[in-house]
Amino acid sequence: MEWLKKLAALLVxxxxLNWGLIGLFKLNVVTEVFGSGSTVTQVLYSLIGLSGLWLLISKFKS
Structure with missing residues (x-):
């Protein structure tokens, strides 16, 4: 399970970093690389959101 926690932390x-670049320079690296609204972009954003939620829940459980 440790590898899953590391993967979640990497995605978060x-x-x-992507949100920081959006805020500072109006540059969305994820959509620049994978395209706006593409399936890969949507999956990546979903995985990032789920990773953040999982880390939050696991932090309060321990």
Whole structure:
């Protein structure tokens, strides 16, 4: 399960950096790489959101 926690943390980090770039430079790296509204983009955003939720829940459980 440790690898899952590391993967979730990596995805949350990617999401945080992407939001930082959006806020500072209006640059969305995820949509630049995978395209706006593409299936890959939607899956990646969903995984990032679920990872954040999972880390939040696991933090309060421990």
């Amino acid at each position: 980090l990617i999401g945080a």
